[in-house]
Amino acid sequence: MFYSLTPAPPDPILxxxxxxxxxxxxxxxxxxxxxxxxxxxxxxxxxxxxxxEERLLAAEQTKNYLPIEGDPAFGDAxxxxxxxxxxxxxxxxxxxxxxxxGGTGALRVAADFIASTLEAKTVWLSDPTxxxxxxxxxxxxxxxxxxxxxxxxxxxxxxxxxxxxxxQIPVGDVVVLHGCCHNPTGVxxxxxxxxxVAEELARRNLLPLVDFAYQGFADGLQEDARGLHILARHCPxxxxxxxxxxxxxxxNERVGALTLVAGSPAAAETALSHIKRVVRANYSNPPAHGxxxxxxxxxxxxLKRLWEDEVRQMRxxxxxxxxxxxxxxxxxxxTQDFSxxxxxxxxxxxSGLTPEQVKALRERxxxxxxxxxxxxxxxxxxxxxxxxxxxIAAVLNSPS
Ligand code: LMR
Numbered sequence: 001m002f003y004s005l006t007p008a009p010p011d012p013i014l015x016x017x018x019x020x021x022x023x024x025x026x027x028x029x030x031x032x033x034x035x036x037x038x039x040x041x042x043x044x045x046x047x048x049x050x051x052x053e054e055r056l057l058a059a060e061q062t063k064n065y066l067p068i069e070g071d072p073a074f075g076d077a078x079x080x081x082x083x084x085x086x087x088x089x090x091x092x093x094x095x096x097x098x099x100x101x102g103g104t105g106a107l108r109v110a111a112d113f114i115a116s117t118l119e120a121k122t123v124w125l126s127d128p129t130x131x132x133x134x135x136x137x138x139x140x141x142x143x144x145x146x147x148x149x150x151x152x153x154x155x156x157x158x159x160x161x162x163x164x165x166x167x168q169i170p171v172g173d174v175v176v177l178h179g180c181c182h183n184p185t186g187v188x189x190x191x192x193x194x195x196x197v198a199e200e201l202a203r204r205n206l207l208p209l210v211d212f213a214y215q216g217f218a219d220g221l222q223e224d225a226r227g228l229h230i231l232a233r234h235c236p237x238x239x240x241x242x243x244x245x246x247x248x249x250x251x252n253e254r255v256g257a258l259t260l261v262a263g264s265p266a267a268a269e270t271a272l273s274h275i276k277r278v279v280r281a282n283y284s285n286p287p288a289h290g291x292x293x294x295x296x297x298x299x300x301x302x303l304k305r306l307w308e309d310e311v312r313q314m315r316x317x318x319x320x321x322x323x324x325x326x327x328x329x330x331x332x333x334x335t336q337d338f339s340x341x342x343x344x345x346x347x348x349x350x351s352g353l354t355p356e357q358v359k360a361l362r363e364r365x366x367x368x369x370x371x372x373x374x375x376x377x378x379x380x381x382x383x384x385x386x387x388x389x390x391x392i393a394a395v396l397n398s399p400s
Contacts, residue, residue: 012131016368025366029384031375032368034183034347035251036314041381046249048307052296056289066285068276070099070257074291077298078257081215082225082240089232093265096272098279099286102254103213103243104136109258110209110239111140112278114174117271120207123174124165126150128350128372130183130211133176147175150185150350155340157187163200171205177231179212179240180224181346184374188218188345194227198234208235213243216311217318218345221247236263244294246347247311253290314378318347321380328385332393347378357395365391 010018016032035043069075075097079090089095100106114120123137126149134144147169148161169175177197182188189197201208208231218224231238238261245251260275262268279285297303326342341349353361353373361367367388369375380388 012370012372016370019362020368023366023368027384027387028366028368029379029388030368031377031379031388032370034246034376034378036246036249036318036347036378037381039317039381039383041383043249043251046307046310048297048303048310049248049250049293051303051306052293052300055296056292063288066099066288066291068279068285069097069272070286071288071291071295073295073299074099075257077295078242079259081221081298082212082228082242082259083232084222087229087232089261094263094268095259095261096268096275097257097259098272098275099291100241100256100258100279101283101286102245103211103241103256104132105254105283105286106241106243106256106258107133107136107209107211108140109275109278109282110241111137111142112282113258113271113275114207114209115140115142116278117274118174118207119172120174121170121172123176123209124169125176126162126178126182128184129176129178131370131372133211142174149182150187152352155187155344155350155352157189157193159189159193159196163196166197166200166204166206169204169206172207174207174209174239175201176209176211177227179210179215179228179242180218181214181348183211183213183346184348184350184370184372186341186344186346186349186377189227191226191230194230195234198231201231202234202236207237207239209239209241211241213241214246214346215242216247217315217347220315221308221311232261237261244290247314248294248297248307250290250293253293254287255290255294318378321377321385322349324382324385325377325380325389328389329392332389334389334393334396336396341377347376348374349377351375353392353395360395361391364395367391 020030078097122143122145125133127146137144147165148158151158215224240259242257244255260271297307322342351373355371358369358371
């Protein structure tokens, strides 16, 4: 039975964290996984989260099961965060939300729902995309394909290439879009480009699935939802997989949500009945604690203000690191242009480092990045910047 198995390859992102943990070098830096670090290199529990947990501990009465779709207060808070509580899709009850174990869990529920219920043949992913996207959809027995997204010469969006591909996608297929802070490139669509994409999706009856894992990390909680709002204006049907891992720092609590928007409340309720079957067959009903934290914070004015401020601080620190990184590389004599990194948004940038350079950084300096050249800017601190940029300068000068 098991003796004939050969090892599966390590995960390209979480496998790096495993290797990083084993590395004894005291100067090691993890720019692999998208996890926020503060100025001291720690991944803190947010103060708003701690305060909510204190309240929950005092008030908790039961560990009874949640409903299949999760905590209703969490679902309402999620819709209000995505759209604003007075948005038409919320007011008209055209949106339904199920709590899910993380953004990945939400994607997998979406994938199983699409595979079991819809006619879609293929899920279209940006090139490049988060390496786990194909795994999730293929695990649900869906076919995946890619549309052009990143334009290497300009370090921007290949918008003409993207639109040309969208014109060709068969009617009814699913198109995955990153709501903001595109992972791995850090390059987002402008509002004007979202409009063009949304019109095309609506005209061709393509189903948008928005992966929204970084709300609050680009320009602001509301600003980052602009693309989603534009889609909701044009497309009657919409899926959103959102995550609270990053903006609440709740990585290990696995809190995410799948929100479905339909043309009518009845269509939304019918779709929900299918999603509930998917959840029941996968994990029955979701874990309570993380979602209770999120609902407590978002439904309390004072805690919500504290949290919004904490999100702003995380965003500002990352943006400060983007500029410091570009400046420090220049100070170290690097002539290759990295200025685009200061213009990009979210935790990630596509650095342009080659797989060989990434390997040299890991082997010679214990600096871990994804082999595609994706770096997590959130792992940079004022303290590790000098070591990091000296190492990059050395590797660029002598690759082997
Ligand atoms: C990342 O891309 O680093 C994060 O989304 C974490 C993960 O699960 O890969």
